[in-house]
Amino acid sequence: MVREKRGNIHRTRLVVLSLAFLLILINPFLNYYLELNFIQGWYQSFGIGKLWFVSPLEGLESLLVSKQIFLPTLIGMLLPVCLAALLGSVYCSWLCPISFLHEILDFLRKILFRKKWLKDHLVLSRRTLWYALIGEIILSLILAAPLFVFLSPPGLVGREIMTAVFFHSLALEGVVVLLVLGMNLVTRRFFCRYFCPLGATLNIIGSRRKLRVIQDLSTCTECGLCDRACPLGLTPSLGMAQSAYCWNCGECTAVCKPGALEYQWGKKGDAETAAVVGQGDAG
């Protein structure tokens, strides 16, 4: 019975991802053809009635560049920031439309090449992610135009769908999405791993998250299945699931046969694991 529960995490995540994608896929049609304006926008800013969500990085950039405090932006950022602070960057793994497209691409790749596990061909230093965030913010401030807001792949997916429905054409900057998806064929989640400033922001916010994947060293058989399953190329077997880079997708808990990796609320791993985490971060 426990086994079934674990296999379900993968399936549940796919269902949530599909629903999140369906929402931004169907919503423009509702707005355009039925004039139902109850829900507007996509994951850059969502409006459900009077409840507003603003993506943390986009809101931060807007406040930084305009140098003015606008309270509704801050309030809109509140819920996503709380979610990230408690659950880590679950937005990336459970909601992001780019993640949905990545999953589809991975599925097709596995079928086409008849492989059970996918390889990463181009591996960079994980710290590139932080440099991408810093560079992006500084460049935005120099240009006085937030770069991520008009070139963010998750936002672009929503904008392309909306442009297609409203104006029956596609915007040119959609090639960014194609580039990101193309790089996924070389290295799984290449953009998410090394260059996504939004992911980096959520990782920083969620570095002290409550929900973590904790490894039980006494039951771990060191089979290494989790290391192969991790779409970010992390090594949960060495405790990297507790690092700031983990996005809590739960793929490693789904493949772990002895059940050594489990979601835990409010716990930190034992000292031994923490020591290895330090090494993992340095690498």
Place this chain on the structure above:
Amino acid sequence: MKRREFVKGVAGSLSATFLLPAAARALSLIKSPVRTNRLRPPGAVPEEIFAGKCIRCGRCVEVCPYRSISLLDIRAGVYAGTPIIAAEEIPCYLCMKCVEVCPTGTLLKIRQEETRMGIAIVNRHLCYTWQSFTICRTCFDVCPYKEQAITLDQLRPIIVEDRCVGCGLCTHACPVTAEDGQKAINIEPIHAWERVRW
């Protein structure tokens, strides 16, 4: 001519032909797309900080019931994804729905009569009434602020600049279209160029 000079001249002219348009194009990437009859939605902050404040969420476009607002693409450079209204195609009908949903205060919540998207300017060389071709008062008839923003002086339209909201209804309705696509009454978005006080 020496060979050195010839090579210099050829290289110079070649690089000029390639670099000058490139420089001009690069400049257009940071130049605002707002110009005559290309307006920001109601309540917009000045162009100086518009690109910085707007997070391109597209919610104003989705709620606009008249489809007046469209989105710019990457050809507008850093202004990609910002909303714009083409006044002569579909003007703003001042329903004020977009200002209600903007999450970043790029479109500030204002009342209808406070809207200042621009000022209507009558081109007296084109206007049929001013040229005494015929008596046309289309712009006066469609204006939502008749006798306040637009008045008639011997049936010729006069704009009251303090009261004009710049919605573009007159531009849209004007029957005169010049060769360059401009109407006899156009909206000049002069308020977009106001300076921001930090």
